[in-house]
Amino acid sequence: MTALEISGLAKEYVDSYSGDRVTAIGEVTFTVEEGEFVSILGPSGCGKTTVLNIIAGFVEQTAGTVKVGGRVVDGPGPDRGVVFQNHALFPWKTVLGNAAFGLRMKGIPAARRREIALEHLELVGLAGFENRYPHELSGGMRQRLGVARVLANEPAVMLMDEPFASIDAQTRRKLQEDLTRVFELRRPTVFFVTHDIDEAVFLSDRVVVLSRRPSRVREIVTVDLPRPRDWQGTTALPEFREIANHITALLSEGGDREGPELTAA
Numbered sequence: 486m487t488a489l490e491i492s493g494l495a496k497e498y499v500d501s502y503s504g505d506r507v508t509a510i511g512e513v514t515f516t517v518e519e520g521e522f523v524s525i526l527g528p529s530g531c532g533k534t535t536v537l538n539i540i541a542g543f544v545e546q547t548a549g550t551v552k553v554g555g556r557v558v559d560g561p562g563p564d565r566g567v568v569f570q571n572h573a574l575f576p577w578k579t580v581l582g583n584a585a586f587g588l589r590m591k592g593i594p595a596a597r598r599r600e601i602a603l604e605h606l607e608l609v610g611l612a613g614f615e616n617r618y619p620h621e622l623s624g625g626m627r628q629r630l631g632v633a634r635v636l637a638n639e640p641a642v643m644l645m646d647e648p649f650a651s652i653d654a655q656t657r658r659k660l661q662e663d664l665t666r667v668f669e670l671r672r673p674t675v676f677f678v679t680h681d682i683d684e685a686v687f688l689s690d691r692v693v694v695l696s697r698r699p700s701r702v703r704e705i706v707t708v709d710l711p712r713p714r715d716w717q718g719t720t721a722l723p724e725f726r727e728i729a730n731h732i733t734a735l736l737s738e739g740g741d742r743e744g745p746e747l748t749a750a
């Protein structure tokens with residue numbers, strides 16, 4: 486079943502200082518099926534985060550529709566859970582309190598909240614840290630907590646905005662591997678924004694490649710690599726490199742004039 490349906494999405498921003506209009510998203514259409522991992526890639530400034538913010542209900546589109554589970558999105562809601570790049574955890578709450586927060590909002594009784602939160606902390610490798618506070622965790626651990634907090638709520642769609650961008654390369658590999666493991670176990674529906682071609686190919690079932698601004702879908706690339714995936718084995722597959730090279734070519738044909746930050750090994 487289709488979990489997320491984006492049709493004819495467009496967004497024009499008006500710069501609050503100059504009054505200039507910027508067409509961030511030209512026309513973007515794609516779907517994400519239930520239990521599918523879909524990433525979005527494109528040149529810097531092509532509107533990837535804007536697409537995610539519209540799906541989350543934080544930003545209103547100029548045209549087009551977003552449907553989650555067949556229902557039109559018109560604001561934030563518990564059917565969408567966001568893992569932010571900067572964690573966005575509650576600093577005054579413990580790890581357990583953060584993981585259980587959404588469950589509390591849903592009115593789930595305390596004992597059950599604790600049980601669900603602990604189960605998800607264990608799933609992301611944070612068992613034993615439940616009484617710590619966010620400032621006592623490393624960046625990678627905070628991001629694990631962000632994932633546990635969202636998964637515990639069982640949203641229809643999990644939205645991830647470059648969650649590993651500010652994390653050192655070695656920890657990042659581990660987090661990517663652990664995210665695939667969690668995905669393969671639980672099969673949440675994931676929409677993932679990234680700049681990193683290898684990351685997108687490694688994690689995803691499909692990759693939506695956008696053109697530069699005003700963005701359109703250049704191609705939706707299917708990543709038919711076997712699961713379970715592990716970084717060393719999967720990235721060594723000739724098919725992995727073929728797909729990553731194909732996406733690199735698509736992005737360079739698209740004239741990535743805004744920056745060389747797209748990475749491909």
Ligand SMILES: Nc1ncnc2c1ncn2[C@@H]1O[C@H](COP(=O)(O)OP(=O)(O)OP(=O)(O)O)[C@@H](O)[C@H]1O
Binds near residue numbers: 498529531532533536
């Ligand atoms: N609130 C805003 N007001 C005006 N312009 C905006 C606003 N938010 C984003 N933009 C502009 O819209 C375009 C798309 O921005 P967005 O952050 O969605 O792109 P992105 O592809 O995620 O960028 P990056 O790859 O650099 O993270 C950019 O030109 C940006 O400057």
